Amino acid sequence: MRNMSDIIEQYLKQKIAESHNEVVEIKRAQIAEKFDCVPSQLNYVIKTRFTNELGYVVESKRGGGGYIRITKIETHKKADYLEHLLNLIGDGLSQTNAMHIIQSMYDADVISFREAKIIDTVIARETLMIGLPERDIVRAQILKKIIEVILYEE
Amino acid sequence: MRNMSDIIEQYLKQKIAESHNEVVEIKRAQIAEKFDCVPSQLNYVIKTRFTNELGYVVESKRGGGGYIRITKIETHKKADYLEHLLNLIGDGLSQTNAMHIIQSMYDADVISFREAKIIDTVIARETLMIGLPERDIVRAQILKKIIEVILYEE
DNA sequence: TCTTATTTGATTAAAAATGGTCAAGATTGT
DNA sequence: ACAATCTTGACCATTTTTAATCAAATAAGA
Numbered sequence: 218m219r220n221m222s223d224i225i226e227q228y229l230k231q232k233i234a235e236s237h238n239e240v241v242e243i244k245r246a247q248i249a250e251k252f253d254c255v256p257s258q259l260n261y262v263i264k265t266r267f268t269n270e271l272g273y274v275v276e277s278k279r280g281g282g283g284y285i286r287i288t289k290i291e292t293h294k295k296a297d298y299l300e301h302l303l304n305l306i307g308d309g310l311s312q313t314n315a316m317h318i319i320q321s322m323y324d325a326d327v328i329s330f331r332e333a334k335i336i337d338t339v340i341a342r343e344t345l346m347i348g349l350p351e352r353d354i355v356r357a358q359i360l361k362k363i364i365e366v367i368l369y370e371e
Numbered sequence: 372m373r374n375m376s377d378i379i380e381q382y383l384k385q386k387i388a389e390s391h392n393e394v395v396e397i398k399r400a401q402i403a404e405k406f407d408c409v410p411s412q413l414n415y416v417i418k419t420r421f422t423n424e425l426g427y428v429v430e431s432k433r434g435g436g437g438y439i440r441i442t443k444i445e446t447h448k449k450a451d452y453l454e455h456l457l458n459l460i461g462d463g464l465s466q467t468n469a470m471h472i473i474q475s476m477y478d479a480d481v482i483s484f485r486e487a488k489i490i491d492t493v494i495a496r497e498t499l500m501i502g503l504p505e506r507d508i509v510r511a512q513i514l515k516k517i518i519e520v521i522l523y524e525e
Numbered sequence: 526t527c528t529t530a531t532t533t534g535a536t537t538a539a540a541a542a543t544g545g546t547c548a549a550g551a552t553t554g555t
Numbered sequence: 556a557c558a559a560t561c562t563t564g565a566c567c568a569t570t571t572t573t574a575a576t577c578a579a580a581t582a583a584g585a
Contacts, residue, residue, distance in 0.1 A: 280570025
């Protein structure tokens with residue numbers, strides 16, 4: 218590695234990789250000190266290597282307790298993941314399995330906590346007040362349609 | 372949490388959430404001591420995070436037995452609105468009427484655009500592949516349960 | 526009741542803590 | 556040498572923290 222910017226870039230990418238959540242949060246001055254460079258070098262590194270085009274979102278806050286947060290957004294992976302779920306679901310689906318899938322979607326960051334709660338409610342047997350085997354069929358259908366909505370939005 | 376102001380903000384919001392009444396009443400000096408900060412920090416937190424814009428009303432009184440009371444009014448209004456919708460929905464519900472309600476919820480800012488799309492999909496007759504009159508009954512049930520989730524969250 | 530003291534919150538300005546911009550100078554690859 | 560990339564530093568902007576001083580409400584005393 219020949220220069221500071223590359224080293225810092227590697228460091229940040231490693232941190233992102235380490236956090237399963239695909240995110241790293243730093244204090245600018247602290248990292249600058251760690252690598253013995255001026256703080257604004259961090260801005261340079263971020264501006265040239267963590268751009269939107271490259272799939273990163275950068276947020277920051279100044280003042281006491283300030284930070285810089287870099288998030289990697291993996292659109293492709295998410296689509297693949299959702300397609301995978303779609304294939305997973307057959308003609309019928311138990312409530313337990315459905316809840317596992319919903320939890321998985323929340324963990325994978327493709328739905329919000331509130332969305333997860335809403336979907337959980339929708340597929341609950343108390344909501345779907347019809348008997349088996351129709352209930353499992355409707356549940357599968359509902360979840361598949363929801364996944365399609367998320368998959369094909371935008 | 373990165374700084375005192377955020378911590379205090381969280382604390383107050385949690386207190387509001389705990390009180391079903393959507394309100395919290397504090398003694399400024401007491402909270403300042405609890406978090407080991409100067410009293411005026413409470414004013415700062417309130418001024419920057421519990422504004423009218425954000426749906427809060429702040430009342431206070433000085434002198435012996437003084438207090439600061441923060442009320443979340445937006446929630447009240449939204450809760451009333453959602454209760455109203457709940458009463459509106461009977462045992463059955465057509466797709467058209469359901470979509471009107473969903474649109475109304477989106478307009479009233481109680482659900483996001485994506486949530487609206489998801490719910491639209493869920494209550495569509497193509498998703499609910501069962502015959503009438505059961506379909507309208509299940510649809511009503513689904514929408515009511517969803518509204519309850521939104522109503523009783525926090 | 527009237528006046529004074531005490532309690533308690535409000536305001537505001539200064540200081541401290543962070544991060545952002547930009548442009549000049551240094552380095553590196555071709 | 557030229558162009559592109561990197562490094563630095565001076566100056567700026569935002570947010571939080573702190574302290575001094577003001578204002579209002581209640582409590583106490585005459």
